Amino acid sequence: MTQTTPAPAVPAIADPVIQVRSVVVAFGGLLALKGIDLDVTRGERLAILGPNGAGKTTLFNVIAGDITPTDGTVAIKGRDCTFLPSRHRPRLGMARTYQKARSFDGLTIRENIYLALAGHRGRHWPLWRSPVDRRLDEEATEVAESVWLGDHLDTAAGELAHGQKRQLELGMAIATQPDVMLLDEPASGLSRGERERLVELLDSLAGEVTLLLIEHDMEVAFSLSQRVVVMADGAMVTAGTPEQIQSDPDVHEIYLGVEASS
Amino acid sequence: MTGLRRRATFALSLATGLALLTAGCGGDGDDTAGLPAEENVDEPADAGDDGDDGDEEAPDASTGDDSTVRLGILGQCEGPFGGFHEDVVGGTALAMVNHAGATVNSTTSALDGFSGAEVAGTPIELVGIGCGDDTPDRILQEVRRLVEQLDANVIIGPLSGDEGLAIAEYAKANPELTVLAGISGSQEQTLHVQAPNYFRFYGDGAIWNAGLGDILHNQEGWDTVAVIADDYSFGHTSAGGFIADFCAVGGDVTHRVFPPLGTTDYSSYIAQLPDPDEVDGYFWAVGGTGTQASLEAFVNAKGDLTGDQHAGNLFFNPDLAQALGTDIAGAYIGGFATLPGDVQTPAIEEYLASADDTWETLPGSLSGNEPAPPSVAAAFGFFYGYYTAGVALVEGLAAVDGDISDKDALHAAIGGLTLELPYGDISLDENRSGIVDVGLSQLAVNDDGEIVQETVAIVPGVDQTFGGTFSPDTPSPSRDFPECEERDLPWEGNAIPVVDGVPQQ
Amino acid sequence: MTARRLLTRGNIGLALLVVVLLAMPNLASAFFVNFVLTQTMMLGVAAATIVFLARYGGMVSLAQFLLVGVAGFMFGNAAVEGGARGLNLGMNPWLAVVFAIVITTAVAFVLGALASRTTGLYFLMLTLVYAVIGFFVFAQIVELSGPGGITSIQRPDLMGPPVRLYYAGLVLSVLVYLGFKALGRATFGLTLQGVRDDPIRMASLGYNVPMHRTLAFTLAGFVAGLSGVLHVWWNGQIDPASIAIGPSLILLIMAVIGGISYFEGAWLGAFVYVLAFTYLRDLPLIDQIGITEARFNTVIGAVVLLIMVLSPEGLAGIAARVWRRVNKPASAAPTAPAGGPSSAA
Ligand SMILES: Nc1ncnc2c1ncn2[C@@H]1O[C@H](COP(=O)(O)OP(=O)(O)O)[C@@H](O)[C@H]1O
C-alpha cells in the first residue's frame, strides 16, 4: 500500500509513555480497530488524522480506558493498563477531552472544573464544604480564565454555546495539569479566532506534557504536532513528520480527498 | 442563583399558604384557645403513645362532651372487605333503631347514618364513619380522625383481625375512649392487649371452630387430619382453633400447610398435603378466591373431594358445590357469629323483621352490593357483630343511667353485661372477649338435589382460651402454634344437637 | 458566607416558615398538628430522599418507603420486649434507634450496591422489585415480623407527648432540607450531580461511579431510616402492609405532586396528600359527585394527572413559575408576601 509502513515509523524510543500493542476493537461484527501498534514518548506531540469512522476516537477510548480492547494491550508509563478502568487514569497523569463535549450540563462552569480538580486530587466524598473547596474553586476560576470562560463561571454548562463547551472540555483536561493529554478534535466548531487562541494555549503547555491530538483542521494539527499518524478503516496507514505527511500523495488521496468531498 | 431565588420565593408562598390554612383550620370545630397540642408538654408520657388523655380533655371541656355519646364507626370501604361497608354500619344503626329509639336517615343505605338515638337521656350522635382498607396503618389513621378530629368518644369497630389489634392498642393508650370491636377476629386484641376500655361482644377467629374436633374425632372417627390455611393471622387463628379443639379431644394433626394470601396456583401447596389414604381428613381455612381455587387444585392432584373426608371453617360454603359437585355433602363447617339460616327462633325472626322494617333495601355484600331486603345482610355475621356492639353500647349506657363522665364505671358496666341476643346470649370473659354460642353445620343435599348448609349442633359457652391452650402468656396462633396437645375442653360433649333447625334442648 | 449572603430571600422565607411551624401548636387544633402536620413532616423527609436521589443522582427510587419500614421494623424488634412477634430484644429505646438506623443504612448500602450499575427505568424497576421483595421478606420471616407485624411499639418517654413528635419531625425536616440543599454544593453533592449528568466523564475524571451511586443510596437510606423511626413512634405498630407497594407508590406520588426536582416539593406533596386524605371527604356535597372515601385513590390519581399536565415539575414547579411571572415586573417586592404569614398568624 505504501512504502512507509507504520512499524518502522515508530522509532525505538527510550521513554515510552504510551505503548499500544496489536490492539483490536470489535463492535459486534464491526472491526473498529484492526491491530494497532503505537508508541508515544514523553513530551511528544502527536496528531492523529484520518477520515470519519477511521477509528481514531476508538483508539483514544482504548488508551483512556473507556473501553477495553477486544485484543492487544495498552501500557501507560510502563504499566499494563489494558483492563484498568478509566477512573484510574487521572492518577497516572492522564486527562482527555471528548469529541462530543461531555460536560455536566446541570452544573456551572466552575463546578465542572472543580469536579475535574477534585477527581484528580482524590477528593470525592466530603459531605460539606471546607476551606479546601474554596481553594479548589479559586483554582477552577483560574483554569476557567485560562480557557477564556472567566466571565461565565456561574453559567450552567448546559447553557453554553458550542464553542464555549469545547473550551470547557479543554479546561477540564488541563485543570489537573496532566502530563499526558488526549484531545479529541478540540478545534471542531470553533471560529478562526478561537482556533488561533487554542493553538496558542496548547503551545504554551509545558514541554514535558505528552499530547495526543485528533484533529481535522490541518492547520491546527500540523502547527501543534511533531509527528503525525494517519488512520483509515481501523488501521494505521502512515506516519511521519507534518512535512512528510503533507506531501504524501496517499494521504491526500485517502484522507484529504475524502475530507474535501465530505 | 436564579434557582435559589426561585426556591426561596416558593418557601415564602408555602409559608403564606400554611399560615392561611392554619387560621382556617384552627377556626373550625372547637375553638382551641387552650393550645391543645401543647397541653401535654409537661405531662409525663404515661402510655408513651399518641393522643394522651390531655389531648381529648381540652375539646371535651369546651364541647361539654360528656353529655353526649359521640359515636364513630370503623368499617372498611376499600380492600378485601370493602363490600361490607353497608353491612357493618347497618348493624350498628339497627341496634340504635331497635334499642335506642333512633330512626335511620335513609331507607336505602345505612351509610347516611341515624338520628334521634338516646339512652337514659344521653343522646348518641354518629360523628363519623371510618373507612379502612384492611391494613392496621389505615385504620389507625381513621380512628385518629374520628377521635382526634371529630371528637368521637365511643368507637364501634373495626372489622378485621390485624385492625383489631391496632385499635386495641390505640384504646389502651387512650383510656378515655370506649371501643366496642366490630367483627375483628384476632385473639391478641383481647387476650394479650387487655385494654380495659376495649370490648368484644363476639368470639375471635379461633372459637368459631370450637366443637368441630369433638364431632369429627368422637363421632366421625377421624384420628388424623391435615390442615391447610391462609398464611396470615386470620388463617392461623382459625386453623389454631380447630387444631386446639381436635387435639384436645385426642386427635392428631399430621400436616400444616400455609399458602400465602392471594395465591392463585395452589398446586404446590396441595402437593405438600398427604394423599387421601394417608389421613382421615382435611381441614380447610382458605378464604376469598382461594377457597375455590385450592379445592379445585386438590381435585386435580388427589382425586375427588368427598364430604366425609373434608371439613372447613366458615369459608367452606354451599356455593362450592357448583364447581365441586354434590360429593362435598356431609362436610362439617365451623360457625361464624350468627347461626345458619335454617335455625329460626322467634327472637331471630323478630330481629330479621326489624331490619326489614328499618330499611326498604340495603346494598349489602351478600347481595353483591345491589339493593336487597335488609334481612339478607342482617342474617350474616358482619352485620350482626356490629349489631351486638351497638346493643352493648346501649345496654352499657342504660346500666350507668346515661352518665358517661365516669369512664371506669361505664367500662365496668359494659364488661359486666350479659346480652340476650337473637343468636344466643353473650357475656364477656375477664379480658372482655365474648363467651358465645357457636353453631356448627354440615353441607347436605336438600330435596331439590341442591347443596345446602344445615345446622347440626350448637356449642354453648365457648371462650377464647380453649381450656388453656391459649392464654395471655402464649404466643399468637402461628404456623406452628398451638401444638397438638390433649387437654380438657369445657364444652366437650356439651354440644346441643340441632335437628331440622330445632335445637334439641 | 457573610451575613449578607445569608440574608437571601430563601433563607428569610425558610426562617419565617419555621417560625410559623414552630408556633403551629399554639395556632391550630391538636389534630391538625399531631395528625396532619406530623405526618407531613415524616412523609416529607421520606419523600425528600426520593427527591435527593432523583435530583442529584438522577435515580428515581421506589424503595424509599421500604427503608422507612426497615427502620420501623428494626426499631420494633429491638425495643419491644415480650411482644407476640419479632425478636423482642428489649433494648433501651435510644439504643434501639441506633440499631434501627445502622441496620437500615447497611441494608441501603447493599441494595444500593446491587443497583449501582443500573440507571433510568431499570433502576426504577429494580427498586420496585426491592419494595416487593421487602414486603414478602417481612411477611414471611416470622422471626422479624410475619404478616401480623410488630405491635405495641412504644416511643421513648422523652417523646411521649404527641406534640414533641411534631417538633421532632419539624427539626428533622429542617435539618434534612438544609442538609440536602447544602450537600448540593458540597463535594459529594457535586460528584453525584456529575454522575447524574455524565457517568462516563465522571469515571474518566477519576471517580468511582458505582460507589457514588451506592453511597448516595446509602445516605438516602439513612435519612429514610430516621423518618422511619419517627413514623413507627407515631404509629405504634408496623406490619408488612405498611410497606407494601401501595404506600411505596404513594410516597413517590407525593414527591411527584410536589415536584420531584424541588426539595420543597417533598414536604409540599406530603402536605397536599395528607390534607386531601384527611379533609377531602369533609367537603360539602363531595360524595354527591362520587368522591367517597372508597374512591380516594382515584381522586389522588386524577390530582396527579392534573398536576402533571399543568406542570411536570409538580406544585413546586407551578409555584416557581407563578412567582417568576409575578416577580418579573416588580422584582423588589418581598415585603408583600412576607407580611402574609404574620398577619394571618
Ligand atoms: N460504541 C460503539 N458501538 C458500535 N460501533 C461503534 C462504537 N463506537 C464507534 N463505533 C464504530 O467504530 C468505527 C470507528 O469509530 P470512531 O473511532 O468514532 O471513528 P473516528 O473517531 O475516527 O471518526 C465507526 O464505524 C463507528 O461507527
Ligand SMILES: [Mg+2]
Ligand atoms: Mg472521532
